Amino acid sequence: MKKSFGLVAGAALIALSSQAFAAAEVSEKIWVGKKIYDRAFGRGCGACHDISSNPQLIDLIKKGELPKDRFASVIKEGKNGMPKASAAIMAVGPVKKANYTEDQAIDAVYSYLKGLGDGSVPAGKLKKKK
Numbered sequence: 001m002k003k004s005f006g007l008v009a010g011a012a013l014i015a016l017s018s019q020a021f022a023a024a025e026v027s028e029k030i031w032v033g034k035k036i037y038d039r040a041f042g043r044g045c046g047a048c049h050d051i052s053s054n055p056q057l058i059d060l061i062k063k064g065e066l067p068k069d070r071f072a073s074v075i076k077e078g079k080n081g082m083p084k085a086s087a088a089i090m091a092v093g094p095v096k097k098a099n100y101t102e103d104q105a106i107d108a109v110y111s112y113l114k115g116l117g118d119g120s121v122p123a124g125k126l127k128k129k130k
């Protein structure tokens, strides 16, 4: 009796902890968006945008201060210290694999950042819904 309780408690703990570290399931679009954010330019957009002196994309989108058309045009044309990013985005493996157009890829990374801001996308590991 005691022994089986220990086993059950152990199994429950393992189930709980693996759930805490499991990747959340998201749509292909959100998943590709995260890959773009993490991988474009090799080190990802965050190499610059996770630095507080650079524009805080998640916050700006959340506050309604960075509409998608401006987001897209800065990516396509660059702006001061912001390099043109179209080619870097289109070179990300999952973008090629999903066969996205440039506009679909930009929409994916915008939707990912918007989702982080409104809480519909959890921070951390994500996996693509099958």
Ligand code: HEC
Binding pocket: 036, 037, 040, 041, 044, 045, 046, 047, 048, 049, 054, 055, 057, 060, 065, 066, 070, 071, 072, 074, 075, 079, 080, 081, 082, 083, 085, 088, 089, 109
């Ligand atoms: C080399 C550093 C660097 C990288 C890499 C970079 N950015 Fe930027 N980005 C900047 C800087 C600096 C600015 C501010 C430009 C300005 O307004 O003068 C900026 C501005 C922007 C803006 C405009 C914000 C606004 O309020 O108008 C967007 C959108 C943006 N970046 C998206 C991205 C995305 C998406 C990626 C990844 C694909 C990326 N950036 C990668 C440095 C970078």
